[in-house]
Amino acid sequence: MAHEETERLGPMKYEAVIGLEVHAQLLTESKIFCGCSTRFGSEPNSNTCPVCAGFPGVLPVLNKKVVEFAIRAGLATHCQVARSSRLARKNYFYPDLPKGYQISQYELPVCTDGYIDVSGAGNSKRVRLTRIHMEEDAGKNIHDLRNDSSLVDLNRAGVPLLEIVSEPDIRSPEEAANYLKTLRVILQYLAICDGNMEEGSFRCDANVSVRPEGTTALGTKAELKNLNSFKAVEKALEYEIHRHIETLSNGGKLAQETRLWDPDREVTRPMRTKEFAHDYRYFPDPDLLPLVIDYNWIAEIRASIPELPDARKARFMSQYGLPAYDAELLTNRKDVADYFDAAVKAHSNPKSISNWVMGDLFRVLKERKLDEQLYVMTWPIQPSQLGELVRLIDEEKISGKIAKTVFDALLDSGQSPQEIVAQKGLEQVSDTESIEKVVEQILAANPKQVSEYKAGSEKVFGFLVGQVMKATKGRVNPQKANEILKQKLTQAF
Amino acid sequence: MNLPALTVHEAKEKLRKREFSSHELTEAVFDRITATDDRIHAYVTLCREAALEQARYADDRLRKGNDLSPLIGIPIAIKDNFLTRGVRTTCASKILAGFIPPYDAATINAIRAAGAVFTGKTNLDEFAMGSSAENSAFFPTRNPWNTDRVPGGSSGGSAAAVSADQCIAALGTDTGGSIRQPAACCGIVGLKPTYGRVSRYGIIAFASSMDQVGPMTKDVRDCALLLEAIAGHDPADSTSVNRPVPNYSEALTRDIKGTRLGIPKEYFVSGMQPEVEKAVRRAIQVLEKNGAVIEDISLPHTEYAIAVYYIVATAEASSNLARYDGMRYGHRARAKDLTETYMLSREEGFGPEVKRRIMLGTYVLSAGYYDAYYLKAQQVRALIKKDFDDAFQRCDAIVAPTAPTTAFQIGEKIQDPLQMYLSDIYTISINLAGVPALSLPCGFDSDGLPIGLQIIGKHFDELNLLRVAYAYERSTEWHTKKPNV
């Protein structure tokens, strides 16, 4: 009896409940509360001043651009932009936090209640955003092994951040990674963040819990930190979800805790037991005035928002007739999307240009590590050059194969494709007479193969085509060559 | 001529008439300091060499004679919670041991540009927390009128220095009465401007929503002159207001006919020293004789002010003082790890009153208590501000005592913090509402200790405030009296 029951019940099915918290470093010239540079990589503590170093007597003044960027991000993600917002102090002690508090936002964040539509595996999932708020970044601590102390560099202290918090709407590690990619691209399109996870300008913490499928109560959650790439996010979540399910299935209990992802061992570990629970004692910062955002300002900012990834992708599909796969790849970087639009403007063959961009151009970008820039500043080949190249192919002036040679020659040259074709004599041979002459020569020079063909060998046709190609240094129009070769072979009998 | 006893406006005239040089004036002031500070202890740091250098430079400019600020060549003392570049700034605390600021406070910049001479940094209650200058980590300052008595606080050093002619004028700060109460104790003039009138940049923060810089002077005209020099918008202080600065000194007149003066009934309750009440009521009569119209008004939420203040101010202070952690400047204790270093540095560096307020402030902000204390206090604060808004519908300025008693004995109140706090009852509401207020002498008690009259004005109405004070001052002789040091 009992045996039957178990079989009927089967193992408990769990679903994962994931919420993500992203900290995006903003691309402003100066810090959020002082006029220090946000430039990366300077000598330690050189981009600091008494204000961001938390000296006695200093006061913060809010960088207007940070507010603008926050509103922009909110509008692009369908948020409510607050009419009235306030900055608040988050109080705790840490050497990289010079004032002993972080100026952030608590009760009245600048944006609330937005969403992002995330695509993946053929469907679209709406992930809601709880809030977007402004805050300052902390400095950096480096461990000094020589004498067991730490070194503090406050260059990063005061760099502006947006904290973007999602509702726990995400249901799988893959969805989480897609959400991050989508969010990142939006921020890049808005030119407010360069989205570099490895360098720390786009950071993610994850909150994850599991619950029996079909229930609504939230399970015990773990907060995951030290996720330094999309892969790390996915793997850490996979690991953690599995750990939760294992534990619960074995009747164990989970602790609500913060865990660090260990990328070497690929496990999560609880953070060193926090001796003191954090009580941040948030209160509105009395040194900063209430923020009142009026309708006109919002309208101004809204008007300055460029065509966003979603809209652009849809346009590429409808206007250019590109398949979703191409449209996706071409729009998940704004600079590439801009490039593509320009190339198609030069010559209207979107599909072909798409192939060239996704193939050869991406290859070169990767080889030259140009894909690591937020915006490729100098393209190795201009959109107009690429457009021209494809036009030459479409006009049968060169073959697809020769085009590859021309492409390589175009890199870093200021020349047009025509110039290169002319210079290198790569013009495609398409006239029947010339081709016939060559074919006749080849047939004459290869009687054995001709016989083999006549005997029924299809394979030898390829050889003969190859010979025609070789004789013309690949410049012959392949279709025409094929046609004429076939003709002549047939004629020969 | 007794040079150190001069006022700013007197010295200004005489400097231009070449009756003496700024160098001579400065030397004379330092002689006076040497002769008296072993008994008064007003100063923490003296800047004689730098001052004489500044005086020489001022004399140069005076000789060239082009458009000069009234402050040029005038020796001014600075409370030691103003950051002064290159000059150690202690805030009367051990936690800032050795701290030499890399920049000047905005108001220091302003009077430096005006050509003033800095005599040095004056003593205060540690981190401006106190009403007696007894909370200084170094020594208590003594009241020049009676060295067994406190000079008041927290700007006790500046008040004593002005009173004893150890400077021509001084700057102080006022968060809950810290300019006005010591001014009353020492028989001088002290003004707390409207919140936002003067930049707070470079003042070691205590309670950010209440701190204000203000002049401490020998008479009202000096007060107006000094206010002109320091008031104005500062883009580095988000809370400073962009409003033009009137020519306060030129507007001074004895004519206050028709000015409506409100007398708040809540400020005349039992517990006041009878002589204080008598002196204040007599002062009101003088003002009436000058043509002012007296109105009875009520500030009904006065009794809640101290509770509000000690919640909000300590909350803000607990956060403002978190940066004193021994990591980047100041005292760092030897300890076994990071946490211990924080805890010992702060334990060793802060005095008992500072610790008490940090504890109180941390508590009222902590989880579970925020609504009951901080939020509630800010709501009651709104009511207190509204009391003043309502009252100012019916009068142009409010007249009241500055403190319930004259200067108390050194050591008398230090053991009972709550008692100490309650003595701020007349000054504290003003900081909560952000309105300007001034104290000036209006008599002496039978022990020969000065009594202060407080005049409170509308937001940004320092002009009228100074006018009323001037009219009163010119009708009396109190401002001519000096202590026997």
Add this chain to the structure above:
Amino acid sequence: MGLTREEVQRVAMLARLRLTAEEENRLTEELDGILHYMDKLNALDTSQVEPFTHAVDIVNAFREDKVTNQPNADALLANAPEKDETFFRVPKIIE
């Protein structure tokens, strides 16, 4: 209300103060008395009152996004209790 010694210890930890036993005792008593005094605020009905935010009705103090500070690590580090080239040196931070 009754402030307990445990609470005083909790608050001291939040404030990073290493209080002596004597200080703990004294503060427990003093703070209890002071907090008791604060209870008088409960006599007031503030349910309809907006909390005070600022003394004067000004909003939106901004600065332009411009770099206005010159690098000066030396000035910043001049008061450092311990430093290493241009780093602040602090006791080891354990993650």
